[in-house]
Each structure stands twice: as C-alpha cells, then as structure tokens.
Amino acid sequence: MWFDLLMDDCKASLELSHKYKGVFVPVFLKLILTMIMGTFVIISVITSVASGVFSGLHGSEGLGLFMQIIAPFGFFLIAGYILYLILWALIEVGSINLYRAALSDEKPSKIHFFSGIKDYLKKVAAGKMLIHFLCLILSPLLLAFFVLYAVIIGIPTAGWGVIFLTVGVSAYFATWTIAIVNDDLGILEGFGTSFKLAKRHFKPLFVIMLALTMISQYAAWLVGPLGFVFAGWFLGGIVKIYFRIVTYKTYLRYQKDIPELDQI
Amino acid sequence: MNEIAKLFDYFKRAFQVNKNNRGLYLPQITLILVKACYYLAFGIFLYQLTIGIGDMGFEATTFKEVFFSMAWWIGGMIVVGGLGSMVVEAGLFNMYKVSINDELIDSNIFFEGVRKYFIRILLANILMMIFWVAFAIPYFIISVFTLLAGFILIPLLITVFTTMWKVSMVIEDLTVIEGLKRGIRFSTKHFVPLSALVIIKQAFLSSQAGSSGNANAGNWDSSNNISKVTDNSPVDLDTVHFSFNDVYAQALPYIKTGFYILIPVVSIAIIIASMVRMVFEIFFELSIFVMYIEKSKEAELEPIAEPNAEAIMEVK
Numbered sequence: 351m352w353f354d355l356l357m358d359d360c361k362a363s364l365e366l367s368h369k370y371k372g373v374f375v376p377v378f379l380k381l382i383l384t385m386i387m388g389t390f391v392i393i394s395v396i397t398s399v400a401s402g403v404f405s406g407l408h409g410s411e412g413l414g415l416f417m418q419i420i421a422p423f424g425f426f427l428i429a430g431y432i433l434y435l436i437l438w439a440l441i442e443v444g445s446i447n448l449y450r451a452a453l454s455d456e457k458p459s460k461i462h463f464f465s466g467i468k469d470y471l472k473k474v475a476a477g478k479m480l481i482h483f484l485c486l487i488l489s490p491l492l493l494a495f496f497v498l499y500a501v502i503i504g505i506p507t508a509g510w511g512v513i514f515l516t517v518g519v520s521a522y523f524a525t526w527t528i529a530i531v532n533d534d535l536g537i538l539e540g541f542g543t544s545f546k547l548a549k550r551h552f553k554p555l556f557v558i559m560l561a562l563t564m565i566s567q568y569a570a571w572l573v574g575p576l577g578f579v580f581a582g583w584f585l586g587g588i589v590k591i592y593f594r595i596v597t598y599k600t601y602l603r604y605q606k607d608i609p610e611l612d613q614i
Numbered sequence: 615m616n617e618i619a620k621l622f623d624y625f626k627r628a629f630q631v632n633k634n635n636r637g638l639y640l641p642q643i644t645l646i647l648v649k650a651c652y653y654l655a656f657g658i659f660l661y662q663l664t665i666g667i668g669d670m671g672f673e674a675t676t677f678k679e680v681f682f683s684m685a686w687w688i689g690g691m692i693v694v695g696g697l698g699s700m701v702v703e704a705g706l707f708n709m710y711k712v713s714i715n716d717e718l719i720d721s722n723i724f725f726e727g728v729r730k731y732f733i734r735i736l737l738a739n740i741l742m743m744i745f746w747v748a749f750a751i752p753y754f755i756i757s758v759f760t761l762l763a764g765f766i767l768i769p770l771l772i773t774v775f776t777t778m779w780k781v782s783m784v785i786e787d788l789t790v791i792e793g794l795k796r797g798i799r800f801s802t803k804h805f806v807p808l809s810a811l812v813i814i815k816q817a818f819l820s821s822q823a824g825s826s827g828n829a830n831a832g833n834w835d836s837s838n839n840i841s842k843v844t845d846n847s848p849v850d851l852d853t854v855h856f857s858f859n860d861v862y863a864q865a866l867p868y869i870k871t872g873f874y875i876l877i878p879v880v881s882i883a884i885i886i887a888s889m890v891r892m893v894f895e896i897f898f899e900l901s902i903f904v905m906y907i908e909k910s911k912e913a914e915l916e917p918i919a920e921p922n923a924e925a926i927m928e929v930k
Contacts, residue, residue: 353629357622364622368615506879508887561814568817572770574763 356554359599367592372458376445377587383437384583390433394426435482439475440467445591446531449598470531477526477537517563521555522548525601532601543608551604558600562593617807621901624811624908627714628900635713638896641702641724646888650881652694656687657877664869667862700739704731706896707784710903727784734783737790742776774812775801781906804909811905815898819891 367373447466448458456462485492503511526544529535535543548555570586571578632638663680708727709719746753757764778800783793801808 354626357626357629361619361622364619365615506882506886507890508883510887510890565814565817568813568820572766572813574757574761574766576761577763 352551352554353557355603356557356596356600359603360596363592363595363599366452367595370452370458373445373448373452373595374588374591375458375463376441376448377584377591379441379444380587381583383434383441386437387430387434390426390430394423394430398423398426435475435478436471439471439478442527443467443470443474443531445594446470446528446598449595450532452595453598453602466531469534473530473537473540474527477530477540480537481523513560513563517556517559518552520559520563521552524548524555524559524597528598528601532598533605543605546608547601547604550607551600554600554604555597558593558596562590566590566593617804618810620908621807621811621814621905624901624904625897627904628897631713631900631904632897635709635719637719638706638709638713638900639892641705641709642892642896643889645698645702646885646892648698649695649888650885652691653884654877654881656691657873657880659683659687661870661873661877664873665866700735701728701732703780704728704735706899707731707735707780707903710900711784714900714903714907730787731780731784734790734793735780738780738783738793741790741794770809770812770816773816774805774809777801777808777812777902778906781903785903785906785910800906800909804905808905811898811901815894815902818894818898 443466444463445466447462447470450466451458451462499515500512503515522545523541524544525547526540529543529547530537530540533543566586566589569589570582572585573581663683667680705724705727708731709723712723713719753764753768756768760767775798776794777797779794779797782788782796782800783790786793786796788796
C-alpha cells in the first residue's frame with residue numbers, strides 16, 4: 351500500500367540523513383545565499399541614493415514618481431534576479447547530487463556537490479527561468495484564477511482550500527530537478543517526468559509536500575518569534591532537506607512506472 | 615535515532631486502523647454538526663438582534679439586554695463545546711483502544727467509553743485548567759526572559775508530558791492521579807520520540823487555516839466596544855444617539871445582506887475546517903495510542919536485569 355511504502359521511505363531517509371550529516375550542509379549555503387542577496391540589496395540601495403537620482407522627486411506625482419524610484423533600480427533588479435536564479439540553481443543541483451551520493455551509500459562530499467553543479471546548473475537554471483517566464487506571461491490569468499478560487503473555495507473552507515491547492519500544484523513540480531540530475535534529462539523531459547509521476551502517484555507526493563509545508567513552518571517558529579529570526583532558517587531548513595530526501599526516494603521508487611525513463 | 619524511526623511504524627499501524635474503522639469519525643462528525651447548528655442559531659440570533667436594535671434604537675437598556683443575551687449564548691457555546699468535546703473524547707478513546715486490538719467497534723463501545731472515562735477526563739481537564747491558571751504569571755515571566763521562546767516551548771513541553779495521561783487512564787484503566795504519574799513516567803522515558811510525535815501533530819493541528827472559523831463569535835460581538843465608545847464620548851450623547859440611529863437605519867439593509875452571506879459561509883467554513891482538523895486529530899491520536907501500546911509491550915519483554923555482584927557484596 352502506498353502509505354506503508356511512503357513510511358518506509360521516510361524511515362530510510364531518516365536513517366540515511368542521520369548516517370550522512372553532510373546532506374544538511376546546503377542549509378548553511380542557503381544562509382550564505384540569503385546574506386549575499388541581502389548585501390546586494392543594501393549596496394544597490396546605497397549606490398542608487400548616493401548617485402543622486404532621487405534628488406528631483408519632489409516635483410513628480412503618481413506614475414512618474416513611481417517610475418523615477420523604480421527606474422534607477424532596473425539594473426540592480428535584473429542583476430539581482432539573475433544572481434538569485436544562479437545561486438538558487440547552484441545550491442539545488444549541488445544538493446541533489448549530495449542526496450544521490452547518500453542514497454547510493456557513499457559519503458556526500460564537496461566533490462559530489464561540485465560535480466552536480468558542473469553537469470546540471472545550466473539546465474536547472476534555464477528550467478527555473480522558464481517557470482518564471484511562464485508565470486510572468488500568465489500572471490493576469492493566474493491572479494484572476496487565484497482571486498476567484500480564494501473567494502469561492504478558500505473562504506468557505508477556512509483557508510484549507512488554498513493550502514491544498516498550493517500543495518497539490520507543488521506535488522506536480524516536486525521532482526523535475528531530481529529527474530534532470532538523476533536521469534540526465536532535458537528541461538522539458540524533466541517537467542514531463544515530474545508531471546507523469548505526480549499524476550500516477552499523487553497521494554504520496556501530496557502527503558510529502560503537505561508534511562514539508564506544515565512541519566517546516568512549525569519547526570521554524572518552534573523557538574518563538576525572536577528565535578525564528580536567528581534559528582528559524584536552520585530548523586526549517588533541516589526539515590525541508592529531510593523531505594527533499596524523502597521526495598528523492600519516492601522518485602526512485604516509482605520511476606520504473608514511467609516507460610519513457612526505461613527507454614533512456 | 616531508532617526510536618524516532620519507529621514513529622513511522624506507528625503511523626503505518628494508525629493508518630491501517632483508521633482505514634479499517636471508518637466508524638471512528640462518527641462521534642466527531644456528530645459533534646461538529648451540533649456545534650455548526652449552534653453557530654448557525656447564534657448567527658440567526660445576532661441577525662434578529664441587529665434588526666431589533668434597528669427598530670428599538672440604541673438605549674442604555676438595549677445594551678444591557680444585548681450583553682446578557684450574548685453572555686447566555688457564549689456561556690452555552692462553552693458548555694456545549696467543552697462538555698461535548700469531553701464526551702466525544704471519552705467515547706473515542708475507548709474506540710481507539712478497541713480498534714487497535716483489531717476488534718469491531720460500534721456505538722456500544724462509544725457509550726461504554728463515555729460511561730467509564732467521562733468523569734476521569736473531566737477531572738483531568740479541570741486539573742489542567744487549574745494548573746494553567748496557577749502557572750499563567752510564571753509562564754508569562756519565563757517566556758519573556760527566554761526571549762519569547764517560552765511562549766511556544768513551554769506549552770509544547772507540557773503537552774509532551776501530559777499526552778499520555780488520558781491514554782494511560784484509558785488503556786490501563788487507571789485513576790486520574792495514577793494516570794498522570796504513569797503518563798509523566800512514560801514521557802520521561804521516551805522523551806525524544808514522543809516530543810517528535812507531538813511536534814508533528816502540533817504542526818498539522820496548529821495551522822493558521824481553519825482558525826478563522828472558530829473565532830467568529832468574538833468577531834461578531836462588537837456591542838461592548840460600541841458601548842465603551844459612547845460612554846467615554848465627550849460629545850453630547852443625545853445628539854450622537856439621534857444621528858447614530860439614523861445612520862444605523864440607513865446601513866441596516868447592507869448589514870442584513872452581510873448576514874445573508876456570512877451566516878451560511880461561516881457555518882460551512884466551520885464544518886469544513888473542523889472536518890479537516892478531525893482527520894489529522896484522529897490519525898495522530900491513534901498513532902499516540904499505538905506508541906503507548908507498543909512501548910508497553912516492549913517494556914514487558916525487556917529482560918529483568920541480573921543483580922549486580924558489587925551491589926550484593928555491599929548489602930552483605
């Protein structure tokens with residue numbers, strides 16, 4: 351039964367992450383990423399203010415004022431977005447290769463992390479960019495749908511409808527990066543595999559994503575609101591990585607059900 | 615780590631028991647529907663009150679009547695909700711015990727549980743309430759001194775140490791105090807896995823979603839605020855009274871429309887939020903029962919330690 355198999359995977363992942371604690375290194379890398387992004391934002395604000403571009407704002411109104419504030423940040427916004435995308439993809443592919451090493455009963459090391467980056471960074475970064483681009487193009491439609499959904503389903507279900515929709519969608523996108531790294535697939539093949547897997551084995555992926563959302567949020571707040579600032583990233587990050595390993599194990603368990611992967 | 619890993623075996627067993635005994639949901643569903651009817655009736659009462667105030671105008675006596683009516687309804691909600699929950703808890707705990715032993719469950723099992731454990735569960739809850747009232751000020755002080763971490767960690771710790779209280783009372787048929795002692799002993803011995811289980815359970819049950827449904831009574835009760843505003847107002851009360859009644863009469867059709875939408879929507883939201891919570895609650899409570907039973911079996915199987923030779927010499 352699917353639930354028993356999922357629990358077996360959860361148990362195996364727990365034992366694995368206890369044996370190879372190196373899989374949790376990306377938690378600290380994500381902290382460094384956040385600090386880099388924070389420093390970048392501060393530098394961009396200081397540079398923009400120091401360059402004097404805001405000196406003539408008092409005469410402007412409405413859209414003109416908005417554009418005068420946003421325009422100087424244009425370069426920094428684009429540069430920041432690209433920086434974030436590359437760093438995120440870098441940690442993502444490196445981490446998946448670490449989990450792969452642990453799942454193969456090898457001690458995860460920086461060699462695994464960097465070999466993952468070398469081989470799959472471009473694909474994962476491009477895939478992420480594709481998702482962002484599609485979201486941007488479809489944003490009016492998505493926004494209208496979300497508002498309608500929140501009013502018709504979200505309010506009468508006291509918010510659960512929104513949580514379940516978000517978790518359901520994330521179940522479909524849960525394994526595309528794993529598919530790319532594990533089976534050396536292209537971007538579209540990775541998305542296709544992830545969707546097919548979620549379609550055929552929706553229940554376990556839904557439960558993993560629901561548990562990831564609920565437990566990582568709760569764990570981050572476990573040490574109170576002040577603790578959230580200083581330790582929330584660590585506790586939430588540990589839970590997220592653990593569930594990423596469970597997702598990987600679930601992917602490995604069910605990948606044989608996708609005939610296209612057998613051919614590869 | 616093995617102890618935590620065993621949690622997944624308990625989840626497996628709980629899922630299986632849950633799947634084979636759909637009757638476990640019946641008492642909770644009944645309570646949820648009773649509560650929803652009560653909230654619905656409260657909504658209709660508020661609607662009638664709103665129209666009544668529109669007809670009579672805002673007088674000092676109106677506020678007094680409103681206050682007492684509200685007090686009756688809120689008191690009724692606490693009694694119906696609180697006592698109903700404890701009746702369901704007593705009956706359900708007996709159903710868990712029976713269903714985990716692979717026996718068939720029916721309504722008799724539920725009523726047997728209510729008859730046997732209701733008073734004990736009521737006493738346990740009263741004791742917990744007394745503890746929280748007595749501990750409220752130290753709790754606040756400790757929480758502030760621990761940089762607000764105590765606000766979450768202290769209730770969590772108390773939950774860990776009292777989780778097995780009622781469970782041991784039901785499984786081993788103990789008295790309230792014996793159950794408390796056994797529960798604390800169990801929690802001390804298996805602190806890490808039990809804490810992990812409680813954290814996972816809390817993560818699912820303390821979600822922000824669904825909380826809006828339970829808070830509706832408080833949100834609707836704005837009469838006290840209005841009375842405070844009028845009491846402290848430096849403006850001539852008669853003038854305010856006259857103009858406020860006029861504004862109220864004009865706003866009444868919109869308020870009525872608001873009620874027509876809010877009453878069914880809030881009732882449905884309460885039912886759905888409670889149903890989702892119920893699914894998680896039954897699953898995790900079953901897991902806690904499974905854990906208690908499994909650990910008790912393990913303790914029975916543990917070999918009794920042979921007397922230490924040095925200790926024997928010392929005694930001699």
